[in-house]
Amino acid sequence: MKRRKFVHQAAGITSLGLLGGGLLSACQPAPEACNGDQETARTGNAGETLEWKMVTTWPRDFPGLGTGANTLADYITRLSNGRLTVKVFGGNELVPPFEAFDAVSRGTAEIGHGAPYYWKGKAPAAQFFAGVPFGLTAQEQNAWLYYGGGIALWREVYAPFNLIPYPVGNSTGQMGGWFNKEINSIEDLKGLKMRIPGLGGEVLKRAGGTPQNIPGAELFTALQTGTIDATEWVGPYNDLAFGLFRAAEYYYSPGWHELGTTLEAFVNKTAFDALPVDLQAVVEVACQAANMDMTAEFMARNGDALIRLQQEHGVKLRTFPDDVLAHLRQITAEVLRELAEADPMSARVYESFSAFSQQVGAWSDISERLFLTERSAS
Amino acid sequence: MKRRKFVHQAAGITSLGLLGGGLLSACQPAPEACNGDQETARTGNAGETLEWKMVTTWPRDFPGLGTGANTLADYITRLSNGRLTVKVFGGNELVPPFEAFDAVSRGTAEIGHGAPYYWKGKAPAAQFFAGVPFGLTAQEQNAWLYYGGGIALWREVYAPFNLIPYPVGNSTGQMGGWFNKEINSIEDLKGLKMRIPGLGGEVLKRAGGTPQNIPGAELFTALQTGTIDATEWVGPYNDLAFGLFRAAEYYYSPGWHELGTTLEAFVNKTAFDALPVDLQAVVEVACQAANMDMTAEFMARNGDALIRLQQEHGVKLRTFPDDVLAHLRQITAEVLRELAEADPMSARVYESFSAFSQQVGAWSDISERLFLTERSAS
Numbered sequence: 001m002k003r004r005k006f007v008h009q010a011a012g013i014t015s016l017g018l019l020g021g022g023l024l025s026a027c028q029p030a031p032e033a034c035n036g037d038q039e040t041a042r043t044g045n046a047g048e049t050l051e052w053k054m055v056t057t058w059p060r061d062f063p064g065l066g067t068g069a070n071t072l073a074d075y076i077t078r079l080s081n082g083r084l085t086v087k088v089f090g091g092n093e094l095v096p097p098f099e100a101f102d103a104v105s106r107g108t109a110e111i112g113h114g115a116p117y118y119w120k121g122k123a124p125a126a127q128f129f130a131g132v133p134f135g136l137t138a139q140e141q142n143a144w145l146y147y148g149g150g151i152a153l154w155r156e157v158y159a160p161f162n163l164i165p166y167p168v169g170n171s172t173g174q175m176g177g178w179f180n181k182e183i184n185s186i187e188d189l190k191g192l193k194m195r196i197p198g199l200g201g202e203v204l205k206r207a208g209g210t211p212q213n214i215p216g217a218e219l220f221t222a223l224q225t226g227t228i229d230a231t232e233w234v235g236p237y238n239d240l241a242f243g244l245f246r247a248a249e250y251y252y253s254p255g256w257h258e259l260g261t262t263l264e265a266f267v268n269k270t271a272f273d274a275l276p277v278d279l280q281a282v283v284e285v286a287c288q289a290a291n292m293d294m295t296a297e298f299m300a301r302n303g304d305a306l307i308r309l310q311q312e313h314g315v316k317l318r319t320f321p322d323d324v325l326a327h328l329r330q331i332t333a334e335v336l337r338e339l340a341e342a343d344p345m346s347a348r349v350y351e352s353f354s355a356f357s358q359q360v361g362a363w364s365d366i367s368e369r370l371f372l373t374e375r376s377a378s
Numbered sequence: 379m380k381r382r383k384f385v386h387q388a389a390g391i392t393s394l395g396l397l398g399g400g401l402l403s404a405c406q407p408a409p410e411a412c413n414g415d416q417e418t419a420r421t422g423n424a425g426e427t428l429e430w431k432m433v434t435t436w437p438r439d440f441p442g443l444g445t446g447a448n449t450l451a452d453y454i455t456r457l458s459n460g461r462l463t464v465k466v467f468g469g470n471e472l473v474p475p476f477e478a479f480d481a482v483s484r485g486t487a488e489i490g491h492g493a494p495y496y497w498k499g500k501a502p503a504a505q506f507f508a509g510v511p512f513g514l515t516a517q518e519q520n521a522w523l524y525y526g527g528g529i530a531l532w533r534e535v536y537a538p539f540n541l542i543p544y545p546v547g548n549s550t551g552q553m554g555g556w557f558n559k560e561i562n563s564i565e566d567l568k569g570l571k572m573r574i575p576g577l578g579g580e581v582l583k584r585a586g587g588t589p590q591n592i593p594g595a596e597l598f599t600a601l602q603t604g605t606i607d608a609t610e611w612v613g614p615y616n617d618l619a620f621g622l623f624r625a626a627e628y629y630y631s632p633g634w635h636e637l638g639t640t641l642e643a644f645v646n647k648t649a650f651d652a653l654p655v656d657l658q659a660v661v662e663v664a665c666q667a668a669n670m671d672m673t674a675e676f677m678a679r680n681g682d683a684l685i686r687l688q689q690e691h692g693v694k695l696r697t698f699p700d701d702v703l704a705h706l707r708q709i710t711a712e713v714l715r716e717l718a719e720a721d722p723m724s725a726r727v728y729e730s731f732s733a734f735s736q737q738v739g740a741w742s743d744i745s746e747r748l749f750l751t752e753r754s755a756s
Contacts, residue, residue: 081656147678173745254748278459288667300525303741325752363681367551370632372747374703
């Protein structure tokens with residue numbers, strides 16, 4: 001295999017825009033990327049040792065996300081007893097973070113790890129597979145993907161790019177963001193300069209706010225200097241790591257814009273098809289196991305970080321008022337309808353997603369909601 | 379490998395007691411079991427083809443549970459490219475359902491699939507790994523097991539039996555049961571003959587009820603003839619299949635006694651240790667992937683079945699009043715405390731479980747609870 005120099009490793013975090021930031025930027029060439037490198041997938045005859053490259057949209061070893069990509073690579077390597085090894089590249093090490101999709105599509109790398117809504121400029125319907133505002137919880141999202149027809153549609157959406165998608169990880173519920181004033185009514189969102197990318201940003205805009213898209217590593221400074229008034233990032237685990245509690249007083253929930261964001265692996269179909277059938281199973285089952293692992297990790301570490309934010313850093317937790325959420329939810333329905341009207345594939349995915357939401361939502365409503373409500377009151 | 383005749387296959391469902399019934403019955407010999415069969419685990423040198431037997435506590439192909447065991451067997455077989463094949467036996471095919479633990483312990487089979495609370499008579503602490511009344515949701519339970527120290531403790535609990543445990547599947551939230559009268563106060567539980575096994579049954583007893591333990595297949599008749607006044611079973615998916623809606627008018631939630639029951643695989647440690655390292659990885663990663671698969675299936679099918687129960691069968695959904703739940707919760711705390719006082723290992727597990735519950739519960743409270751509440755109101 002060719003060896004490549006790692007460059008821009010330190011810059012990875014700057015251009016990350018996690019989760020949702022700077023998604024669809026044009027290719028910003030790094031020396032080793034965007035130059036039409038057309039390394040073809042190797043064939044995988046039984047007995048042959050293969051090495052795959054995994055490009056990611058995360059900085060190397062980024063907590064929960066980069067480490068989750070490492071877990072996936074480790075599973076594949078161990079399951080195959082080294083017949084298929086996977087080398088993980090952080091964002092900007094092989095290609096810039098948001099070139100990962102194209103890089104795997106053209107075979108520069110065989111597999112990638114990212115988040116589906118990053119590719120909305122190429123395939124608007126991809127956003128549903130990440131999750132949409134006021135959408136599904138992590139557990140509901142997995143039910144739709146694995147047993148509600150979601151993955152079959154997702155495969156259709158990625159097929160034109162010669163990619164096969166897999167759910168690999170879930171951030172679980174995100175937080176609604178960091179604010180320096182309390183949000184008591186929808187009026188308080190008017191004119192608010194807030195870092196919130198993607199569909200959530202579009203919803204804020206229609207509510208009178210000014211969505212901004214700022215890469216993750218710049219968030220702290222932007223918030224502290226007043227370049228922005230507010231920001232969302234991920235959840236307690238990742239927000240604690242960035243020290244956002246030092247730049248804002250109030251920490252809001254729920255994260256109405258990202259209820260349980262599905263992360264993904266995408267595999268070059270030519271490379272996958274060339275694998276012997278047992279290594280194909282290795283890739284698929286490893287993805288499913290890594291999905292479980294990452295979801296469990298986010299749940300566990302978010303809980304721990306939330307307590308530290310409160311007890312060690314005195315963060316003031318607040319919840320958005322019901323009428324604010326209801327208003328944002330109404331706008332979200334409009335945004336999703338328009339998305340479906342503008343793109344036939346999005347219309348099909350939206351139909352499946354909506355029908356399944358009704359069904360699984362009724363179940364969550366009389367099971368988890370009731371229990372969590374009872375537990376909260378006790 | 380020896381071939382065995384399948385016997386009592388049809389009887390499997392009768393003795394199932396799912397989830398939680400008849401757990402700790404003494405061995406009831408079937409011709410091919412309980413006779414000290416000491417088949418030893420085969421060694422697993424690289425290149426050798428192995429066949430493992432999987433005994434289960436479910437009837438063969440039982441929806442969600444038996445089929446989940448099949449999925450795990452299929453993953454192992456495919457990942458290993460047939461170097462390790464797994465043959466699944468329903469309850470009573472090789473050993474009676476609740477002899478599965480002993481059968482794998484002594485090496486009659488190499489792997490089993492069941493639910494941890496079935497073995498409370500041998501190891502009381504096992505109940506925490508299945509989940510306890512007013513405990514954790516499926517997602518929280520996985521977070522504790524994988525990232526909160528749960529699995530390490532579980533391994534300690536099963537070590538004396540030469541078994542290694544893995545979480546494999548989750549029923550997601552269960553339902554609170556089928557009743558022929560409304561439950562308006564704790565008084566309505568007094569004298570109530572209800573099929574509810576395990577810790578939930580102990581709680582009902584202390585609330586004045588009369589818990590019964592009746593195998594699943596007998597539930598319908600027992601409820602229809604008035605042998606019992608009420609029953610819980612699993613959730614909409616499995617309850618619909620048993621036709622319980624024909625024998626009772628009211629269907630209650632939440633299932634306070636089983637919020638998200640973790641199912642399990644248990645592997646004979648001698649057999650596991652004899653595997654080459656890559657096949658060890660195959661077993662472990664397959665378990666984790668099957669855990670994701672089964673959980674997603676239960677979520678999806680429970681949602682579908684709930685709608686059918688209401689729309690096609692006119693089932694009346696009811697929720698337990700808050701004060702009834704609060705009372706049952708208080709009793710549960712007593713029961714768990716006594717369990718911890720009576721058994722040092724249970725005390726250690728309870729401590730870990732309780733500490734993690736505080737942490738992850740705070741996170742669920744401001745994420746999933748808030749969102750599910752908002753969605754329910756809309």
